[in-house]
Amino acid sequence: MLEHMKLSTRFFCLALAICPVFAASPLYGQCGGIGWTGDTTCVAGSVCTKLNDWYFQCLPGSTTPSPTSQPPITSPPPVTTTTNPPPTSTGFVKTSGTKFTLNGQRYTIVGANSYWVGLTGLSTANMNKAFADIAAAGGTTVRTWGFNEVTSQNGNWYQSWSGSTPTINTGATGLQNFDNVVAAAKANGIRLIVALTNNWADYGGMDVYVKQIADSANHDLFYTNSAVKTAFKNYIKTFVGRYVNEPTILAWELANEPRCRGSTGTTSGSCTPATITAWAKEISAYIKSLDSNHLVGLGDEGFYNQPGAPTYPYQGGEGIDFDANLAISTLDFGTFHSYPEHWGQSDNIQNWGTQWIADHAASQNLVGKPVIIEEFGVTSSQTTVYTAWFNQMVSSEIAGDLIWQAGSHLSTGDTHNDGYAIYPDSAVYPLLKSHAAAIKARG
DSSP: OOSOOOOOOOOOOSSOSSOOOOSSBOTTOEEEOTTOOSOOSBOTTEEEEEEETTEEEEEEOSSOOOOOSSOOOOOOOOOOOSSSOOOOOOSOOEEETTEEEETTEEEOEEEEEOTTTTTSOOOHHHHHHHHHHHHHTTOOEEEEEOOOEESSOOSSOSEEEETTEEEEOOSTTTHHHHHHHHHHHHHTTOEEEEEOOBSSSTTSOHHHHIIIIIOOOBTTHHHHOHHHHHHHHHHHHHHHHHTTTOTTEEEEESOBSOOSOOTTOBOOSOOOHHHHHHHHHHHHHHHHHHOSSSEEEOOOOOOOBOTTOSSGGGBOTTSOOHHHHHTOTTOOSEEEEEOGGGGTOTTSHHHHHHHHHHHHHHHHHHHTSOEEEEEEOOSSSHHHHHHHHHHHHHHHTOSEEEESOBOOEETTEEOOOSSOOBOTTSSSHHHHHHHHHHHHTTO
16 A cells, blocks of 8 residues: 555464463463563473564473574474364465465465554564454465665664665564564464565655665666665565575565655656566566575556556556566566555446456466455445455455455554554454455365
């Protein structure tokens, strides 16, 4: 979404929708960490294991393992059980034709965006609450930000700039904090799609690179300036390299909503769809050279390049050619967003959005790769519009969907409501649950 807001949170049980009372923490429950005041012992058959300084978890076993100095973020061993299996991240999500797979079975991407979960100073308990609310609605997947470019260090940040020199934050307010995001997602059975920069000024994004290195407001230099591309690759090398062997990460995305123009509104005047397609080929190939385990997507809004088409998202003016990008061999899946209200379709929101889904499903089938609608939202008549869109998603065999955005009620207040947030007590939340069941049932 073009405007990304901020929020705060509170603790809930990790992978369970209802929390029974235990004399000790349950299997896969939290049992320690900085700020933890609950039980530090685990039920029989599990031991309290340090994942990082802020999060200890009850994992299967009978002896106490040695704590690790770096969060291992590794999957616990499988457990034989007659009840629902515990949340684990075993195996990497792959693609097969137009479907996602996991360990030989179809994997359904369904869930929400929670861009803020690693950026707003949340404790691991608060992260767990946010993921638990998504999982309780049937969510399997969350899309979040793996970036925060700053020129003045404050709060959580991933890369700080002093002139043209960036410093990547591997400490507690940086990548160690993202380790906590990964651990909390894993504890709730959630996989993560992680965007690596932003088209917009929220949390820094592309324009910080361009301003700091090229001293320019021309947004599109991010795609063509060699020094800028080298700096972005260096960031990718550190961030992606840290999680190469972590199956909780489902996919890397090159950027959130790449376009020729960003928040500065200015370009060099030479950016075309071919410019961004060439950049997508280069950067996706670079990620693949570092990490052969994870899928890679572009993270774009799915705009087509059809000059003269009747509505602007099809006309190519933003520098995106969805079909050309989907054909890139080092992009494993396609992405598109849907905000008809903001795209000149306020009088035809439901029908336009339904056709938008159908058209991207047709592109999916033509190219033979999975495509997901990874952001979508309306601010009025949500139940009616989402019902129609969900029906189209299921019937068209689109590979998955992530709503914008997740909402939670927390001890420090509600997560920010930008008009789209879906809280557990909202009228739309039961609809999310029924849709998740329906799209998973396609087999």
